[in-house]
Amino acid sequence: MAPSKVAAGMNGQANRANIAKSSTLVPATAADTTSHDEFAPSGSEQWMRERAELLKGQVRHLFNAILEALDVADLVTYVDTLERLGLENHFREVIGVALNRIRAEEPESHGLHIVALRFRLLRQHGIWVSSDVFDKFRDQTCRFSSSLCSDDPSGLLSLYNAAHMAVPGEVVLDDAITFARGHLMDIKGKVKSPISDQISRALDIALPRFTRRLETMHYITEYEHEEAHNSLLLELARLNFILVRALHLRELKDLSLWWRDLYDTVKLKYARDRMVEIYFWTCGMLHEEEYSLGRMFFAKTFGMVSLMDDTFDVHATLEECHKLKEAMQRWDESEVTILPEYLRMLYIKTLSNFKEFEDILEPNKKYRMAYTKEAYKLCSQNYLQEAIWSSQKYQPSFKEHEELSIMTSGLPMLTILTLVGYGDEATQEVFEWVSSVPEMVRAGSQVTRFLNDLSSYKLGKNKKDMPGSVETYMVENGITGEEAAAAIAALLENRWRILNQTGMDIDHTLLPAAQVVVNMARANEIIYLHGRDAYTYGADLKDLVTTLFLKEVPL
Incomplete structure (x- = not known):
């Protein structure tokens, strides 16, 4: 995930044009096709749903019996x-x-x-x-x-x-x-x-x-x-996979159309164009049909925060960063005039999309947007702090870096956004818990950050980026880069273990949020496998995306 450091994995020789390069992952699948029948087995979706419901009843009866x-x-x-x-x-x-x-x-x-x-x-x-x-x-x-x-x-x-x-x-x-x-x-x-x-x-x-x-x-x-x-389970699993995929492809098409409109409207060509990668990430985190709204909120917000983060990281002057942060704190379209011209549409579209999120919610769930807006405002505040450190060439202590990067990892904010699309299991207590950034959320954020920073160290950093956790640890402890990378890998393992521990310690009413945090960490393991950065370099995901969304599953 780590949208706050989406430029961190860029090779030091890469220029902004490379940062903005469009997704290499089957874009036609999402935006240019209206039917995916050629990738599905024979039989209509309605027939498959009816057959799946019948099989679920049989499996449930069998399970109860045994x-x-x-x-x-x-x-x-x-x-x-x-x-x-x-x-x-x-x-x-x-x-x-x-x-x-x-x-x-x-x-x-x-x-x-x-x-x-x-x-x-x-x-x-x-x-x-x-x-x-x-x-x-x-x-x-x-x-x-x-x-x-x-x-x-x-x-x-x-x-x-x-x-x-x-x-x-x-x-x-x-x-x-x-x-x-x-x-x-x-x-x-x-x-x-x-x-x-x-x-x-x-x-x-x-x-x-x-x-x-x-x-x-x-x-x-x-x-x-x-x-x-068990042939009964196998048939049901195949049908279920195909039906869930059909929904995913419809969502991906809608998201790609939404993203193309947003990206072409804000005209920030230095920012990356990565909706297919974002949606792959989303499905790795949360794939079940009942969480469709959570996926859409997550993917859209990820896209918007990525645009904002790339602005802070690779393009805006420090003065412009201050103005963008100030506008986000005010959260009022009338404040758009404080921004430079090129950032005004990003601001307007961000606010209008959040208004659309709120309009979708049922009346008894609209309170959730207050948590979302505060989390998004906090993101801009923390991105500004990174920009200040980078501009001043400030070398933070490892503790300072860790505390800031927990928030700029994006995980606390994106967890809240995802839960906004949940049902009644996402209670106000759940939102209060995530917003307090408890130990489990901290650990999930650190998994995100350490994976991202290990990738950045391996691939090279953008020249405007502040030092990552590897470089900070190296300087503070007077050791080599490889020794620091090994130390960060050990800390990464420790944070996974804290995730395990807290998952068994927390009140079970908080498990919906806990599972979102764990699933985000899991998705990050795929994105940063073996030190790659498959968000920045989308071609690394091409085979996985093609297989997940297009490979035929025979019945």
Whole structure:
């Protein structure tokens, strides 16, 4: 995400024309086509919806029937399958019942795969379970037994994924990651598909940090090749994936038309043109049909804040930055005259789009826009602070940098914007919680910032950018850039663990917001994988975007 530093990943030799280069990602898909039938299987959408509803009823009946009959091992596997097939939102109540039973029964007689799978599922759902469950797989020296390596690739993979739900200080899970990763790297070329593909994915991004939509895209194909696959679940998963994709393509078309009008109207050619990348990011964060409004609010606001951020970062003079910040604080179209001519349409369009957001909301939800406007104003204030530091060539302390970049990461503001599009589960208490920037939101913001800054360090920075966290840490501690990058990577891992911890500590009424924060962090792992910056350099996402939105899913 990190719209506040969208220019940070630019190579130092790149000029502003490169910053503004249009998206390379199948733009015709969104803006120039009205039908996607050539990418869908035979059968109308209405037929697919009716068939999916029938299958959901059958799966729900089956699930209820087996809740008591299955042992905990089978129940854990069934819940995991539903979630990886992208069906969790259709069966939340029955999954909740299943998790209560899974929580109550420890699978003491089961092997590593089931023990690790149960551990990961419970922790991902905010339920604490002790890492002591892995003690029986360790030898007298407290190391994981070498006997796990040769005959249990599924167990090793499950252990590796489960260990990424660690909280700070869980040394046993540090050991588990090191142990499992080493052996998975040794065997990944020796095992067959689909587990070889799952191992490769996990070694890039562990399952708890991987976006759910991309996992579903892969797993639907992999599940078909499992001997014990359930044909009912497989058909429902395929239909559901196709129906959700159809909605995504309609949204992407609408967003592309909206964006083209905005981008061409504000005429800020130094700012990047990246709506397809933004929408891919959005779907990685939040893909379910019921969150359509949240996706649209997120994507539109991301686009607008990116224009504002690029203005602060790569184009405006310091005086113009002060004026833009002042206008945003006043939030009144009559104040447009304080701005230079070239920024006036950006200001007018920002205010008018926020008014449209408010008009869409039901009367009892309009209060949410007050939180949104304050968060957006705060963004401009913090962007100005970055511009001041950059102009003065001020070298902040690492603590100063960290406190500012938590806010300029964009995550606190974009979390609020996303929740504005939610239903009744997004209560005023939820908005108050996010607005206070609690520990979980701070940790999610730091994941965003550290991923972005590691990418910036690798790719090179724009000359107007203030120092990133890597450079700041390097100067403050008198170490090399590579040593500083390693230290920031360690801090990144720690912030993921804080996300895990806070997800199990917070009141469950706050879980809607907590899940948004975690999902944003997951999406960032994709965007900044291996130090790339796929928002600035959209071509890095081309194959993923094409596969996610266009590849045929057979029924």
